[in-house]
Amino acid sequence: MKKRERKEETGNDSKAIEATSSLSSVSRRSVLKGAIGLGVLASTGGLAMNLASPGSAGAAVRQLPKKWDEVIDVVIVGSGFAGLAAAAEAAGQGAKVVILEKMPTYGGNSIINGGAWNSWDDKYHLRKKLNLGDDSWELFKQDTLKGGDFYNYPELVEVMVKNAPDATNLLMDDGVKVRDTLPRMGGHSAYRTYMAVEGVGRGITEPIKRIAEKRGARIRLGTQVSWIWRKDADSPVLGVEVTKEKKKSNIRIKRALVLASGGFSRDVKMRMTFNPSLVPEYTCTNQPGATGEMIRYAQAIGAEAIQLEFIQLYPCAEPETGILDTPAVYPYTGTGYGLIYVNKAGKRFVSELERRDVVSNAQIKSGAKPTYSIFSEQIIQKLAVPKEEIEKGMAKGRIWKTDTIGELAGKLGIPADALQETIKRHNKFIEDGKDLDFNKPITKNMLPLVNGPFYAVAQWPAIHHCCGGLRINTSAQVIDIWGKPIHRLYAAGEVCGGVQGSNRLGGNATTDCVVFGRIAGTNAGKEKPLA
Numbered sequence: 001m002k003k004r005e006r007k008e009e010t011g012n013d014s015k016a017i018e019a020t021s022s023l024s025s026v027s028r029r030s031v032l033k034g035a036i037g038l039g040v041l042a043s044t045g046g047l048a049m050n051l052a053s054p055g056s057a058g059a060a061v062r063q064l065p066k067k068w069d070e071v072i073d074v075v076i077v078g079s080g081f082a083g084l085a086a087a088a089e090a091a092g093q094g095a096k097v098v099i100l101e102k103m104p105t106y107g108g109n110s111i112i113n114g115g116a117w118n119s120w121d122d123k124y125h126l127r128k129k130l131n132l133g134d135d136s137w138e139l140f141k142q143d144t145l146k147g148g149d150f151y152n153y154p155e156l157v158e159v160m161v162k163n164a165p166d167a168t169n170l171l172m173d174d175g176v177k178v179r180d181t182l183p184r185m186g187g188h189s190a191y192r193t194y195m196a197v198e199g200v201g202r203g204i205t206e207p208i209k210r211i212a213e214k215r216g217a218r219i220r221l222g223t224q225v226s227w228i229w230r231k232d233a234d235s236p237v238l239g240v241e242v243t244k245e246k247k248k249s250n251i252r253i254k255r256a257l258v259l260a261s262g263g264f265s266r267d268v269k270m271r272m273t274f275n276p277s278l279v280p281e282y283t284c285t286n287q288p289g290a291t292g293e294m295i296r297y298a299q300a301i302g303a304e305a306i307q308l309e310f311i312q313l314y315p316c317a318e319p320e321t322g323i324l325d326t327p328a329v330y331p332y333t334g335t336g337y338g339l340i341y342v343n344k345a346g347k348r349f350v351s352e353l354e355r356r357d358v359v360s361n362a363q364i365k366s367g368a369k370p371t372y373s374i375f376s377e378q379i380i381q382k383l384a385v386p387k388e389e390i391e392k393g394m395a396k397g398r399i400w401k402t403d404t405i406g407e408l409a410g411k412l413g414i415p416a417d418a419l420q421e422t423i424k425r426h427n428k429f430i431e432d433g434k435d436l437d438f439n440k441p442i443t444k445n446m447l448p449l450v451n452g453p454f455y456a457v458a459q460w461p462a463i464h465h466c467c468g469g470l471r472i473n474t475s476a477q478v479i480d481i482w483g484k485p486i487h488r489l490y491a492a493g494e495v496c497g498g499v500q501g502s503n504r505l506g507g508n509a510t511t512d513c514v515v516f517g518r519i520a521g522t523n524a525g526k527e528k529p530l531a
Helices: 028-032 081-092 137-147 154-173 202-214 268-274 293-300 356-364 377-382 387-395 405-412 416-432 508-526
Strands: 070-077 097-100 116-118 193-195 218-220 224-230 237-244 247-259 311-317 340-342 371-376 399-402 454-466 477-479 485-491
Touching (some): 070 081, 070 237, 081 097, 081 247, 081 508, 116 154, 237 485, 311 356, 340 416, 371 377, 377 454, 405 416
Parallel strands (some): 070 097, 070 247, 247 485
Antiparallel strands (some): 224 237, 477 485
16 A cells, blocks of 8 residues: 655744745745745836746736726636635625636536435435435545555545535535435545536536525636736735736735636546656546646746656546546446446456546556446446436447346447456356455345346546645645745645545545635635725
8 A cells, every 4th residue: 555655744934845836945945035046026116926947837027906996805816616615605605706707607516416425414314215225424535545545644534524415415505405315436435425406417517506696706718818817925915917818917806716627537648747647648538727827827926736657547438538427437336236337348457446547557458449238127226326327328328228138248249258258257246245356245225137137337547636826724725945934825526636545536536625715715704904
């Protein structure tokens, strides 16, 4: 087992700077004096702080705005789960809140995700109602730490898991409708994944958006942040430069800036800088705006970025485009109910309850693209999937349905005898309670594939989630390269590192975003307004 290594917070002004920074062991005082030739500008003369590497696109000398075009209490960058949750909380405290979204539509990756999140309980006690065994925040925390190879920051994980029930209750109170099911997904040791009835993230973003807007928050689409203004390493964030239709303007921030801008999976150069194996040939589940510039802008004003090399593949994406459509969710949510993965030879190649990275690597080594999920009508019913949702997937050619396993094998072009033998063997594992091939944990909730109709979905790994990003503390404050919080700067969601470790368990992203988005928004709204 890998051991997590990270520097400890000692409060010293001469922190070692991680390899992701362009600096290496520079004192706070030397930065303030501008003693190094890295574009760092002293606090005199109205020049803005800029730690961008010489020769990079962001390294230009920048003058602080002499006047501001607008003044706003709380500015939030990004309109996904984290940004919307932050906006709802900040606006609920009476702050004037504006969400800046660079894309022409709101929602980012959140609106197109699988509409799932994790919690160990809720006020209706759905897990108990469905007789799916026990769970606790301690078990949820341990699963998350183990899933991230213990590179996670335990204090951040604890905040996420302890607050998961409150976040779940809030979502349901705000109008998120939940399917009558709790899947167990890879890497989890309990049935704890909640599913929006819509089967897509819009079922979660729309209700949160309504609450945020009802409280006065406003979203500006097509508005990209092009810089963060800060005077020096001891000053708070002052504001942001924004670009809309090629016109630049500056917003002064009276209370706080919240970064909820997501990851950088769509920036091939950035992701390959930190993980060279993720070559351009990989498809990606993300929306086109996931390009990571807010991480770079935050670094330019002293923020620390951590674990940027940890970028996750989603093993069940649509094989040709990489999209995470609705049928791409079943292969992951159905594993706890007996769904199996097979390769083109009709053989299983991994425990279906393994982590995403393990499954993805096993697929790539399995011999040929794509692999398939095989499941039954009984499993569909366990997942509470509406009939019309399956019919839409079939109409698009994403789901195959037949009465027998032999027919299904013919549709997929794989050997019928091999697939039938694989399923017969797996059924025996469920009956005996022991997986002799891959040691998958067998539970009483798993169903043998005996009675048709039977279904299949094609799948293949695609770049999915950035587990690293800006370093934050339990108050969602962004931490600088000297180990200190940057005044009036908060962050939540995929733009942050430290919560997921080296690998994110399925369903944890939404929980992370909503929990830390609420914390960031609450604390931003509580900041005393600058004069």
